[in-house]
Amino acid sequence: xxxxxxxxxxxxxxxxxxxxxxxxxxxxxxxxxxxxxxxxxxxxxxxxxxxxxxxxxxxxxxxxxxxxxxxxxxxxxxxxxxxxxxxxxxxxxxxxxxxxxxxxxxxxxxxxxxxxxxxxxxxxxxxxxxxxxxxxxxxxxxxxxxxxxxxxxxxxxxxxxxxxxxxxxxxxxxxxxxxxxxxxxxxxxxxxxxxxxxxxxxxxxxxxxxxxxxxxxxxxxxxxxxxxxxxxxxxxxxxxxxxxxxxxxxxxxxxxxxxxxxxxxxxxxxxxxxxxxxxxxxxxxxxxxxxxxxxxxxxxxxxxxxxxxxxxxxxxxxxxxxxxxxxxxxxxxxxxxxxxxxxxxxxxxxxxxxxxxxxxxxxxxxxxxxxxxxxxxxxxxxxxxxxxxxxxxxxxxxxxxxxxxxxxxxxxxxxxxxxxxxxxxxxxxxxxxxxxxxxxxxxxxxxxxxxxxxxx
Numbered sequence: 001x002x003x004x005x006x007x008x009x010x011x012x013x014x015x016x017x018x019x020x021x022x023x024x025x026x027x028x029x030x031x032x033x034x035x036x037x038x039x040x041x042x043x044x045x046x047x048x049x050x051x052x053x054x055x056x057x058x059x060x061x062x063x064x065x066x067x068x069x070x071x072x073x074x075x076x077x078x079x080x081x082x083x084x085x086x087x088x089x090x091x092x093x094x095x096x097x098x099x100x101x102x103x104x105x106x107x108x109x110x111x112x113x114x115x116x117x118x119x120x121x122x123x124x125x126x127x128x129x130x131x132x133x134x135x136x137x138x139x140x141x142x143x144x145x146x147x148x149x150x151x152x153x154x155x156x157x158x159x160x161x162x163x164x165x166x167x168x169x170x171x172x173x174x175x176x177x178x179x180x181x182x183x184x185x186x187x188x189x190x191x192x193x194x195x196x197x198x199x200x201x202x203x204x205x206x207x208x209x210x211x212x213x214x215x216x217x218x219x220x221x222x223x224x225x226x227x228x229x230x231x232x233x234x235x236x237x238x239x240x241x242x243x244x245x246x247x248x249x250x251x252x253x254x255x256x257x258x259x260x261x262x263x264x265x266x267x268x269x270x271x272x273x274x275x276x277x278x279x280x281x282x283x284x285x286x287x288x289x290x291x292x293x294x295x296x297x298x299x300x301x302x303x304x305x306x307x308x309x310x311x312x313x314x315x316x317x318x319x320x321x322x323x324x325x326x327x328x329x330x331x332x333x334x335x336x337x338x339x340x341x342x343x344x345x346x347x348x349x350x351x352x353x354x355x356x357x358x359x360x361x362x363x364x365x366x367x368x369x370x371x372x373x374x375x376x377x378x379x380x381x382x383x384x385x386x387x388x389x390x391x392x393x394x395x396x397x398x399x400x401x402x403x404x405x406x407x408x409x410x411x412x413x414x415x416x417x418x419x420x421x422x423x424x425x426x427x428x429x430x431x432x433x434x435x436x437x438x439x440x441x442x443x444x445x446x447x448x449x450x451x452x453x454x455x456x
Contacts (some may be wrong), residue, residue: 015282032197039067042077042368043101044110050436069445074454077368078382081108087140090180094144115158120166123391123433143194149198159219186196190224205231207239208247213276217254230312231334236384238324244315245374252309253300260307275299312376316383321363331361347401354399357390363447387441391433396420
């Protein structure tokens with residue numbers, strides 16, 4: 001047993017240090033540069049402690065192929081999430097990350113996730129307590145970054161899930177004021193972070209299965225997009241690259257359409273007139289059938305006039321290798337209506353609506369790269385940390401349902417209270433949001449598209 005553990009530690013350390021140990025440090029120059037060169041390398045963080053433990057456990061049980069898959073996954077560039085702490089603490093983490101990235105000759109990707117009212121108080125609830133506290137936190141990050149080359153993704157879901165979308169009780173929360181504060185906070189972050197000569201700032205635009213193009217374009221512009229590099233989509237989600245690239249391109253086109261005075265003032269500010277994944281005057285559009293999106297393409301081709309889209313974007317591909325869970329397929333939510341599960345339509349409807357939360361049978365997507373082949377698409381990135389849980393996805397949280405009289409397994413819960421906290425799609429109680437989920441991590445690695453290889 002000792003020899004196996006030692007072997008594991010040597011292999012994992014050697015593979016990891018090959019990427020993480022210092023190489024020639026690159027001195028930042030004084031020039032303003034808000035582009036990503038074609039040879040850009042993104043930063044590889046230290047492996048998650050949960051991943052290290054999982055690899056050790058797999059080595060102990062002789063599952064070497066799976067162990068190496070997790071190692072390979074952890075050696076890919078991934079984002080670094082800044083989720084709270086005091087200004088001094090977050091500045092120290094940012095500085096330490098930048099120092100490590102310089103040793104790798106790599107560009108770090110930061111995700112800022114500390115907005116007041118974060119996640120509508122759901123699984124990832126938290127955030128700064130006040131606008132002033134948030135602004136001080138942003139100041140600390142901006143000062144720590146300075147003129148180093150970094151990519152910053154500002155607050156996933158903060159614009160796609162405004163306080164006005166959260167379903168708050170208006171007798172408890174001043175919803176109009178909270179929404180106005182959200183825009184103030186994001187605008188401040190953009191203004192402060194963009195003072196860095198080499199800081200590339202992107203704002204939240206949800207994903208192609210959420211808000212319509214025009215709605216999202218309006219939110220972005222209101223939040224200060226015109227002063228930022230661009231926007232990001234698909235964070236912690238599973239939409240395929242072709243859907244996200246098309247959706248994002250339309251957002252960029254919509255922004256150009258509604259902000260171009262050369263074609264007359266009639267269209268200025270009318271972002272909601274834009275065709276989308278839900279509607280086009282040219283023909284019926286289905287958000288889950290990209291072949292129908294040609295009708296929205298036709299609308300943009302005829303409506304743009306002299307407007308030229310210039311807003312850039314990036315896409316999270318960390319878990320979209322097999323696409324979303326709520327579309328028909330052999331390992332997707334609708335398949336649970338079939339034997340041996342035989343779940344009723346009401347259950348399938350809940351599984352579909354909760355398809356964002358720890359769905360099984362997904363897969364890692366395209367590894368981080370700036371070579372996207374899509375105009376305005378700056379990079380595919382691993383933003384969500386593969387292997388980290390979305391939360392305790394269960395019936396109590398409204399994202400699971402199950403008729404245990406139709407299908408169960410030995411060891412599954414039998415009381416209503418225990419069933420409410422159980423995830424039947426995985427056959428266990430999911431880890432809390434942000435905790436390592438070993439079963440999901442291995443499933444993502446096994447189903448990666450393009451595939452990971454279990455050798456070095």
